[in-house]
Amino acid sequence: MIEFTEDWLMHKSILGEGAYGEVKLIVNKHTNEKVACKIINYGKKDDVQVNINKEVIIHKMLNHENIIKYFGRRREPLREYIYLEYASRGELFQMIEPDVGMPSSLAQLYMKQLLNGLHYLHNLGIVHRDIKPENLLINDDGVLKISDFGMATLFRCKGKERLLDRRCGTKPYCAPEILLRPYRAQPADIWSCGIVLIAMLTGELPWSDTFSEEFVNYKNDNYITVTPWSKLGNATLSLIRKILAIEPNKRLTIQEILKHPWMKYNFDDQKTDVVDDSNLNPVKRFNSMMETETRVHRTNPIVILSQPTPAVRPPSIDQLVTDLRTNRELVCFSQPTHNDDMLLSSQIQFNETPLTKDNFNNLVKRMTRFYVTTNYEKTLEVLCSVLDTFHYNWQIDGNGAVTISTVDIMKNQLMFKTNVIEIQGKILVDFRLSKGCGIEFKKKFKKLKECLDDIVEKNE
Structure with a gap:
């Protein structure tokens, strides 16, 4: 801080x-x-x-x-x-377990909230055009919030609707008509919601883009026996198939989605002999899942200097550690004095306050971090060795952030950053998505953590 x-x-x-x-x-x-x-x-x-x-x-x-x-x-x-x-809980993808998803009641809750926000946008004549789990945030009460309006635009003004022609969005979530142009705004956003629902329920995406073999099989009704479709029940398949209608005019509207039996089903009324997370209230279950994951992954955020520095591959781990310990610099920022004065500007040189577990509590409770039993130098050495084993491209900048570049299972670019942080005598290893699919990032994280199992702290 x-x-x-x-x-x-x-x-x-x-x-x-x-x-x-x-x-x-x-x-x-x-x-x-x-x-x-x-x-x-x-x-x-x-x-x-x-x-x-x-x-x-x-x-x-x-x-x-x-x-x-x-x-x-x-x-x-x-x-x-x-x-x-x-939004203290971070991106929705943090809630999605790779290849598993999340409980149906929680997916239903977030789908309703997503559609609620989208209905508001569409009523104002605004289309988002980049709906995906990375742009859906969760606050401390477990409420979903749509964010990032960098690709949003007006499609209706004074009651007159226009067709859109800009190709934009994230490929696995893009409706097929976007490539044809011009296209209607609302059905394109609704298609993206359908892909998000699949991700929430199964922990995977159905295709990389609408040119892929998987999408062609879907168009030809040759898909039901493979994942993620084979993980879904009949009611769920009925809903998703109608959301992902190839013809935009045949796609369900938001009101029609909300009336579908799956969206109206009360999952919390299910009775089982075993008490587990699936029977908790959705918000309470969210907190329960976070607490459970916290015990394993250590939900403490990273601390790195904010100014970008040239990324270099160090000649050795020893040289890297020496550089990090001797070349840390303070950074200048502009800042508000309080909310009403946020538009005022001044530049000040800041002093750092001690890093403690207490001041970590404010930050996003990511599930992609854990403590280790090794010291700072050994942790970097083991981490970089594992990255080489996976044949990942990686670089370390002057602040100690390891930037890792690879591709996901669908051959799309995936970048994430790792920081090794000393905090009150303990070493925290934090992974954060930089670019690409959040679900694929979590898959990579799980594999890396498994390879680092010998140094991961088990007791806390």
Whole structure:
């Protein structure tokens, strides 16, 4: 954490990142009020300002319980700060167990909340165009929030609807008509919701894109015996098949989805002889799952310096550790004094506050981290050795963040970052998705953790 004014602290840990920047957490020292700060760097791409302005114009119009709230913005010559509602549980994909999914009642709850937020957007004439688990956040009460309006646009104005022609979105979640152009806005978003529902229920995606063999088999009704379809019951298949109708005009509307028997079924009325998570209230079950995962994966966030530094492969682990211990620098930030003054700008050099388990509690409770029994140097050595065993491309920057690049099972690019952090005499290893599919990232994490099992702390 870094202290910058009498009232506010900024965590140096990155909550998430996108094409134009990264997201960090701001906390009021007195009230513990939390705000997510999206830091945009204008120097990276020429079209940044135009796209960010469009995103802000749309986002500031929105006010709904299932949409991340927009609080304000502040611009500087080469940087911009956008202040948003903070969702402490992080992205929806953190709730999805690879190849397993989540309990049906929880998937149903999140599907209803997703459709609720989407219905609000569509009524305003706004289409999101990038619905996926990475853009769906969960707050501390277990409420789903739609985020990231970088690809959103208006499709209706003064009652007149227009067709869209921009190809955008994330390939596994994109409706097939997007490639044909022009296309209707609402059915395209609804298609993406269907793919999200499959991911929640099965822990996998049905295809990499609409050119794949898996999608062709789906179009030809030659899919029912393979995963993820074979994991789904008849009622679920009935709903998903109608959401994923190839012809947009035959696709269910949001109102029709909500009336489907699967969406109305009360999963919590199921009675079994064994008491397990599937019979808990959805929000309580969410907390139960998080607590269970916490005992295994250590839900403590990372601490890294925020300024990007050139990534290099060190000549040796010893040299890496020496560089990290001798070349750490303080970082300058701009900061708000309180919410009302967030549009004011000032630059201050901050002092670091001690890193403790207590000030970790504010950050996202990710499930992709764990403590180890080895020291800092040995942990880096073992980690890098395992990465080489998997033939992953990896680099370490001057702050000690290991950036790992590979491809997922569908041959799409996948990047994630690992930090080894010393905290109160213990060593935490934290993994965070940087680019690609969240579910595939969790699969890679599980395999890496299994290979590091000899040094993973078991008792805590």
